[in-house]
Each structure stands twice: as structure tokens, then as C-alpha cells.
Amino acid sequence: MRNLLEEFHCDHGIRPPTILGVREHVFTGSVSSLASFMSNQESSFVTLGQRVLANPLKVRMHYGHPDVFDRVFHITRGGISKASRIINISEDIYAGFNSTLRQGNITHHEYIQVGKGRDVGLNQIALFEGKVAGGNGEQVLSRDVYRLGQLLDFFRMMSFYFTTVGYYFCTMVGYFRNSTHEPFAINCADHIYIPVWEGLFGKGGPELLAYCPALSGVGETMQIRANIMKNTALEAALNTQFLFQIGIFSAVPMILGFILEQGFLRALVSFITMQIQLCTVFFTFSLGTRTHYFGRTILHGGARYQATGRGFVVRHIKFSENYRLYSRSHFVKGLEVVLLLVVYLAYGYNDGGVLSYILLSVSSWFMALSWLFAPYLFNPSGFEWQKVVEDFRDWTNWLLYRGGIGVKGEESWEAWWDEELAHIRTLRGRILETILSLRFFIFQYGIVYKLDVQGHNTSLTVYGLSWVVLAVLILLFKVFTFSQKISVNFQLLLRFIQGLSFLLAIAGVAAAVVFTDLTITDIFACILAFIPTGWGILCIAAAWKPVVKKIGLWKSFRSIARLYDAGMGMLIFVPIAFLSWFPFVSTFQTRLMFNQAFSRGLEISLILAGNNPNTGI
Secondary structure: OHHHHHHHHOOOOOOOOOEEEEEEEEOOOOOEHHHHHHHHHHHHHHHHHHHHHHOOOOOOOOOOOOOEEOHHHHHOOOOOOOOOOOOOOOHHHHHHHHHHHOOOOEEEEEEEEEEEOOOOOHHHHHHHHHHHHHHHHHHHOOHHHHHHHHHOOHHHHHHHHHHOHHHHHHHHHHHHHHHOOOOEEEOOOOOOOEEEOOOOOOOOOHHHHHOOHHHHOHHHHHHHHHHHOOOOHHHHHHHHHHHHHHOOHHHHHHHHHHHHHHOHHHHHHHHHHHHHOOHHHHHHHHHHHHHHHHHHHHHHOOOOOOOOOOOOOOOOOOHHHHHHHHHHHHHHHHHHHHHHHHHHHHHOOOOOOHHHHHHHHHHHHHHHHHHHHHHHHOOOOOOOHHHHHHHHHHHHHHHHOOOOOOOOOOOOHHHHHHHHOOOOOOHHHHHHHHHHHHHHHHHHHHHHHHOHHHOOOOOHHHHHHHHHHHHHHHHHHHHHOOOOOOOHHHHHHHHHHHHHHHHHHHHHHHHHHHHOOOOHHHHHHHHHHHHHHHHHHHHHHHHOHHHHHHOOOHHHHHHHHHHHHHHHHHHHHHHHHHHHOOHHHHHHHHHHHEOHHHHHHHHHHHHHHOOOOOOOO
16 A cells, blocks of 8 residues: 555656556455356456556546545545536546546556455346446536546547447447448338438437338348349348347457456356356346436436445345336337337348348347346346246236325335336426337338238328227227226116127227228237337327326326336236246256355255245345
């Protein structure tokens, strides 16, 4: 420590150092696979990353590492911490901003290191990454980053951008890149052309528009021309793109860090071991976490501190808790990508061959499935049948509990839904959410012109009739979910009306199939079109919650939203319950995710727990 403090008197450039950076050693990497991933990620950042940031780039800040500050320098220049708990939520890096803006010098030294424990559970990791991503979103909006961009020279400015704000921006673009392919000219209804380029929409827009060629026939035309001219350039480009989309190059810094620290052979073994432990699934899931919180903070602001605890929290997480935490950040977006891939398979995959479809969509399928099932794949005892049954009972109780004054989101779906909408507070935020929600209507617009019942009719009347059908479906839903307090006599009348409505709906669909060109395939296509449309209407209603409440429609929209969450939860729960029938799945997951000692302890705790599923670890 004495030698480290002497660095304050050494020459480190044109100015004396004001923050002495040291590396840290994460000692919790042997607990589980998740802890190992975080440990390796942190090791890469505190070796290669910190060295390069400090010298030669000279853009190293303070990242919560065990750095030593020049106390006199900082307390005479406004102190270390900032006053705002929202904008300056990442108070560590603002200390580095403060030092750099006031002509300080931040260094990095590796002859001393400090041990540190990192998060070991997926929920802890997600909360931490959400806090950091939200804090970076606030940095984008802060005056400190603006002033640094104005004062730094060109090379330091570019280095600073790509090591702070640019990293999260590129992460968000990487999410878009993983969901999209090439810019296309869209002809959704064979009579209107819209040029769309990647990055046109934020937070989930491009992947929707990129698949619209499936509804227009652009992809089919390109493939036919390539086959006629025997042009294999498209297939070669897709092969190359496949390698990029899997994310091989995103692991290069970690691989180089392994080689420098362990040697080539041990680095190769470590990397293969991480792949076997499904590190790609974890990092893909983390990509969605950073993208969601960073994008939401950019749109609405209001980043908040997430208390992760940093404790030894390797325990079974209930299904409802995972659903509350990841529903809007991962599950909704994952199901949206799955819906897009189904649309592409139904209307865009023609004669290109199985290989072409796989190369086009494998990375998107991998990303979507990772976002949907990673929280349960990395959940201790996530496929234990006893716990799955108890989790389902807990989830249904949470979903159906009405709530009220003083009820928290952990107890009631209604309270949780209100909490999820709390970040939409400003007129600008409501308008932006409305614009982004309009992307869901493209599904309906494109699919209704592909129905057999409409033939080659490209009139806007077809689109208008589809909205009439949607309105009838919403009216039927309202009739079947009418739950006001009524008298016994009116209850009998209500049941009669509900039964009659159901029979009329079935008879109407059957008559349409028999006497018109409507087919069974058209019915499934309509379901595929109306599901995202309904979600888009819900998103717009949630954005304008005060207005919807004034006109008295809030309870109706809330009932529809509860139905959507119930459906999404069942789509995720059914595969988990199916795999839980097989005992070897739970054993394989435990051995794969945790070290041998913890795996034995987990199996013993399940035996001792008996019929009390959640009393063990």
C-alpha cells in the first residue's frame, strides 16, 4: 500500500495522478456457472480493459473498483459524489468524470489487487446490470458527458465514447442486428412501398419491419432471381452473417484475457467449459437486460438504484418472481421475435431451402428462446416437479388476486401492473410509447391481405373489415368477462346471453368456412394478426392511462392485459412443466450449473424437504 501511495509523486504524464486505480480479484467464481461467468467477465474488464483505458487511451474513469483518491484534490473541487440520486445514480463513474473535467489524471496499477465478491444469482446479476444500464442512460442525458465531449481531443473523445456511452449504444444496435438482416423495401399490401433501414425504430422496431418482406414477396423474388442467375453471393453473405450474429467476436476480449492470464491451453479449456455451461445463453440474456433498461431510461429517464444485496443468494426463485422481473424486459420482446419468425416462416419461406431459413433465423430463434427460458434454466431446482407445482399455485394466486390499497406488486398482479407503468410520466414519453406501439399494427395490415378469403383484393376496405372483426372479438370478450355485482335473476340472464353469444360465434365461423372462401388456415392467420394488434392497443392505452381512466375504460383494458399475461405465462410454463416430468433433467441442470459440493447439498436438501417444495435451498 505504501508503494501504491508513492505513485502520487511519480510521473504519469503531464499532470500528477488524482485517482490511483488497482485491479480486483473476484473470488466467488467457483459457486456456480453464473458466478463463473461474472467472474470471467470482470477479469476481462479489470485486466485488458483497464490497462488500455489508462494507457494509452487516457480515458479511464472510476468504475467502483478499489481505487485510491487524492482527497485534497477532490474535496476542493466539489467532492466525489453528486447530489442527484437519479441522474447521478452511477456515482462511481461520475467521480471519474469530475476528476477528468477538472484536469485530473487517472491511472491503473496491477502490483496490488483487492478481493471482491460479485453477484452469484441471475436475479442479482440482472438487477445490477439493469442499474448500470439505467445509469448509463442517465449519463447520455447528463451535462458531464456533454462537457467531456466538448473538451476532449478527437482521439480521446472517440475512445471515451466507445468505452462508456458507445458500449451500451452498440449493445442496443447489436440486439437489433441479431433480430434483423438487411435493409429491404417493403410492399406489405402489394401497393405501398416503404423503405426501411436498420435502426429506424428504437426498442424492438427493426426486427418487425425487417420481416415484412415475408408479407410482400420481396425475399421470394430475390431468391428466384438468384436461382435463375446461379448467383451464390446471397448464400455466402448469409453464411458470413450467421457467424457474426452468433456473437463470436463479442467473446474475443474474454478469450484474450484468458490467454494472457492462464496461457493458451488453459484458456482454450476454460472457454470450452464456459460454452458447455451455456455461457452464450447467459450473455444473450444479459444483452436483453442492458438493452431494455438503457432504452427505457433514454426514453423516459428516472433510473433508480437496485439493491442486489451481493449475498450468497443461490436459492430457488419462484416462477411468479421471475415473471415479474423479466416480463417486460425479456418475455414480451422474446415472444414478439417468435411471432415475427412464425410470420416469416409462414409467408416468406418458400423455395429457399431449409439451410437458407436456418441461416436467416437461427440467431433470432436462439435469442428469443434465451430470453424466454434462461431465468428458469439457471434457476436452482428449476425443473424439480414439486417446486414447479408449488410455483404454479403461487403464480395463479398472484395473477388472480385483486389487490387494493397498500397491496404490493409481489402480492397482486394489478399492483404490479401499475408499478410497471410508473415510468411513463411525461407527455413526451406517452407520445414516444404510442409511436413505438404502432409497429404491432403492421402484423394485421400485412396478414389480412394474405388471407384466402380476400383473394387478390388490395383495397383498404379489407383492412377496415379486419378492424370490425377485431371489435366484435373484443365485445365478445367483454361479454364473457362481465363480473359486476348483479342480482341473481340478472345472473341467469347473463349466463343465457353468454351461452347464446358463444353459440352464435361458433355458428358464424362455421357458416363463413362453408359458404365463403374462408379456410381454417385463415382463422389461424387471423389469430396471428390480432394478438399483436391487441397488445399494441394495450400499450397505447397504458401510455395514456389518465385519459383512459377518465372515459371509464381502464378496467376493461386491465382485464385484457391480465389475459395477455396469463397467456404469456402459460406459454413459458408449459415447456418447463413438461421437462419437469423427467427426473434426469433436474439432475443434469444441477450438475451443469453448480459445483460438485453445492450440487450434493442441493440434492440432500430436496430429500430432507419432502413434500415442502420451497423449504430447501
